[in-house]
Amino acid sequence: MSKKSNIKVGETNAFIVSWLRDYATNAKVNGFVIGISGGVDSAVTSTLCAQTGLTTLCVEMPIHQHSSQVSRGREHIEQLKKRFPNVKNVETDLTTVFETFKKVVPSSDDDIKVDLSLANTRARLRMTTLYYYAGIYGLLVAGTGNKVEDFGVGFYTKYGDGGVDLSPIADLMKSDVYALGEYLEIPKSIQNAAPTDGLFGDSRTDEEQLGASYDELEWAMIEAENNKNAADFSGREKEVFKIYSYLNSVNQHKMNPIPICIIPELYKKN
Known part of the structure; x- marks a missing residue:
């Protein structure tokens, strides 16, 4: 990878x-x-x-x-x-x-x-x-x-x-x-x-925190963009793809705009 x-x-x-x-x-x-x-x-x-x-x-x-x-x-x-x-x-x-x-x-x-x-x-x-x-x-x-x-x-x-x-x-x-x-x-x-x-x-590395190297995560990101899923892989590839998918999912709040509560028009005075 x-x-x-x-x-x-x-x-x-x-x-x-x-x-x-x-x-x-x-x-x-x-x-x-x-x-x-x-x-x-x-x-x-x-x-x-x-x-x-x-x-x-x-x-x-x-x-x-x-x-x-x-x-x-x-x-x-x-x-x-x-x-x-x-x-x-x-x-x-x-x-x-x-x-x-x-x-x-x-x-x-x-x-x-x-x-x-x-x-x-x-x-x-x-x-x-x-x-x-x-x-x-x-x-x-x-x-x-x-x-x-x-x-x-x-x-x-x-x-x-x-x-x-x-x-x-x-x-x-x-x-x-x-x-x-x-x-x-x-x-x-x-x-x-x-x-x-x-x-x-301390000297802990990104790979130690993420569970995968950047080379591996780049590979997984490209595969995910190509609509692949964990079932398409085995061994280390499957493990890395699951790591990427999990982190991508739980960190969507960082990647998406801040949620705004839109007030319906019926609650607004004319």
Whole structure:
């Protein structure tokens, strides 16, 4: 179930950069702000933004972050600043904010729910921070979610890393993002690192959380779009397809518009 990118990398790169530049120009903003995690998605997104020539602010927001993620993020930022004079960076350590938050909210006996809620809290604190910088510098918050995460399995935090102004790589599969990363010459340490969301303060990988690799999930997403179902497969393929189908189902609330209670006309005064 290995997956290779089928995009024309150079042309795709140029198209996204042009799209970003046009959108920012029409919105009358100064550029973009991106949260840097040390992963391939944020590295590719920030490099795409940097190519526009507009202000590109890279923000590190550690919260008890694993050292390997911090070092990869800093390596990428330093490389990007050497290549593009319009790139700026800032670090906002949110650890004390996070710890204060934990002290003022109630606890629970359900450790699993607490851990997940606090992981999502990290993402939402970071979203708030990015919008603060966006507000004071006149920037757009650029999302770093790819197609599998955003529209396949919903592997992101609603109003956290999902809270953005525009999503330049959300129509790219993970394999496409890696292909762009290689083309853009992002650090090898990032290209070779196992994907992780970095929300638990340890080194657990996305694959460990999801139960399948991105290559496998891409395969399942394509098969689902071709109207296949679990009965069409066996062995590992069947297991992966079930994982994908379950996550896609339970996370539809992230992918669909917010439900609105429409008031019937008969309840309205003429």
